[in-house]
Amino acid sequence: MRSHGQAAWELLLPSVDAPARQRGRALQEALREAVRSGRLAAGTRLPSTRELAADLGVSRGLVTEAYEQLTAEGYLRSGRGAGTWVGEAARARRTDRTGAVDGRLGPGAGGGAPTLGARAPAPAPAPAPVGGAVGVRVDFRPGTPDLSLFPRAAWAAAQRAVLTRLSHPALGYPDPRGLPELREALAGMLARRRGVVADPERLVVCSGVAQASTLLGFVLRARGLDAVGIEDPGSPEHGRLFASTGLDTVWLPLDEEGLRPEPLAASGVRAVVVTPSHQFPSGISWSAGRRAVLLDWARAVDGYVLEDDYDGDFRYDRAPVGALQGLDPERVVYAGSVSKSLAPGLRLGWTLVPEALLGEVVERKRTMDLGNPVLDQAVLAELVTRGGYDRQLRRCQRAYRERRDALLGALAEHLPGTRVSGIAAGLHVIARVPALFGPPERFLARAAEAGVALRPLEDYGTARPADGDVRLVIGYAHLAPSAVTAGIRLVAEAVGRE
Ligand SMILES: Cc1ncc(COP(=O)(O)O)c(C=O)c1O
Structure with a gap:
């Protein structure tokens, strides 16, 4: 076991010079960077929170929070x-940027065709239609943020500023990677x-994320x-998108910590798509242990992980867990x-690509559409x-937290015994309504008759x-708190036993 020495912590000192409000985040980032760069090697023992706080001249709480987060x-x-x-x-x-990555994945590498387990069946239904279906009074189907929160004034102001500033040549074909x-x-x-x-x-x-998936798939x-x-x-979208690139999809079972290691190892696949920060739809946050198992697996099979960070900014009880990447x-x-965070209709996203795949991904992007607008x-x-983007995230965060609270309150009041699982995050929850309100077919049919889409x-x-319990994926972010409460009340009235 390596022991820590005073000198090692000097590398964290610049972080504590940050303004008071940013000091905690700066300390966390400095620690992450020290681990990633290898300056703090695996197995190094860290000082106690009290010692490090004293060495750095910061509060012990700040160091405890940094240790817990990391x-x-x-x-x-x-x-x-x-x-x-x-x-x-x-x-x-890696400091070597020649592209000669250890264990480069290439045609025929890794021992031929994977031996596959359970192939995924036909993809599940598409996301809820925007605007709701005919006869639907409250639409709890997940997938959509509150589009009325789109920052129209800020977007318009930014658009004016950009049109004033952009040179003529800037309107030519962009770098396919983006501006x-x-x-x-x-x-x-x-x-x-x-x-x-x-x-x-x-x-x-x-x-x-959709195009990031198809680029990687191709x-x-x-x-x-x-x-x-x-x-x-998982997200039905993942299977559909990868299937469109000619890849088969294989279900890999989850438990409450993340992907189960044995089925992953036995699957024969060498690429997976995952949602570790806030698993869709179960709502768990992957444990640190499973994150490590997944990365060990990827290295061992010379494979890749696509991390879909679709709602990683929205966490209501603590700072979001940082990305696996x-x-x-x-x-x-x-x-x-x-x-x-803004609107799905913008069709605007990003992907951070390992060096070994970058050239091929950029060339795919170029031949697909010559770059985004x-x-x-x-x-x-x-x-x-x-x-403006940070402000928007804060605004959505406040609104969605309130709606989630309204949903939990309404479930407790109108469908007592319902258990909500997953972390306090994102735009949806998993609710397990007790069997006494079921069975599931009756529950869903009665809710639909009452005009509630679930x-x-x-x-x-x-x-x-x-077991007869009714398991639901409930999207709440696009609904006002009053609509959330009214919707659950409608369901309860419709499914209640006379
Ligand atoms: C889990 C998940 N990831 C990604 C997507 C697609 O996201 P994007 O609009 O960024 O392409 C969806 C959309 O339904 C989703 O549910």
Whole structure:
């Protein structure tokens, strides 16, 4: 066991010079960076929170919070009362940029065709239609943010500023990776908010997580892969998107910590798509242990992980757990978008690509559409750099937290005994309504007759529990608190036993 020395902590000192409000975040980022770069090696024991706080001249609470945050993300590990160590999960950042990545995935690499387990069946239903279906009074189907929160005034102001400033040549064909100013702005924002390793040179602006998935799918298919693993339960969109690139999809079962290690190892796939910060739809946040297992697996099979960070900014009880990509940027393709924070109709997102895949992904993007529209990119860059995007996230965060509270309150009052699982985050919850209100078919039919659209959890995976409980994926973010409460009351009246 290595022991810590005073000198090692000097590398954290600059972080405590940050303004008081940013000091905690700066300390966390400095610790992450020290682990990633290898300056704090795996197995290094960290000083106690009291010692480090005294060394750095900051409050003990700040250090405790940093240790807890980085332990949740997998950078550190701790035993009860036994101290905190640097974990093994983080892969030191590669300095060699020649593209000769260790274990490059190529056609025929890794022992031929995967031996596949359960192939995923036909994809589940598409997301709820925007605007609601005819006869629907309250639509609880998940997937849509509150579109009335779109910052029209800020967007219009940014658009005016951009049109005034943009040169004529800037309206020509863009770099297929995206406008340099947007890539710079996003890289800074993602490093700060999500703890990713964000090199603007490796960031590709694209039309949402959806296009990030198809770009990666085509690249992996061209490299000889024939299947990708998807979470069970998971987003139906993942299966559909990868299927469109010619890849088969294989269900990989989850438990309450993340993907189960044995089925993953036995699946034969060498690429998976996951939602570790806030698993869709189960709502769990992957444990640090499972994050480490997944990255070990990716290295062992010479494979890749697509991290879909679709709603990672919205966490209501604590700071969001940082992205998996930060632990190994050469194995994790990170993807996100403005679909939950601004509007899905913008079709604007980003992907951070490992060096080994970058050239192929950029060439796919070029041949697919020659790059995203320049004006929208410039407007988003303006919003991000001038603070408007952070303001928008704070506004949505406040609104969605209130709606989630309204939903939990309404479920407790009108459908007593209902259990809500998953972390306090995102735009939806999983609710397990007791069997006395069921069975599920009757429950859903009665709710539909009352004008309430609901989606059962079984739409998202293979599990078919026979206990009679009604498992629902309830989207609440697009509904006013009063509509949330009214909707649950309608359901309760419709399903109540006379
Ligand atoms: C879990 C998840 N990821 C990604 C997407 C697609 O996101 P985007 O609009 O960024 O393409 C969806 C949309 O339904 C989703 O539910």
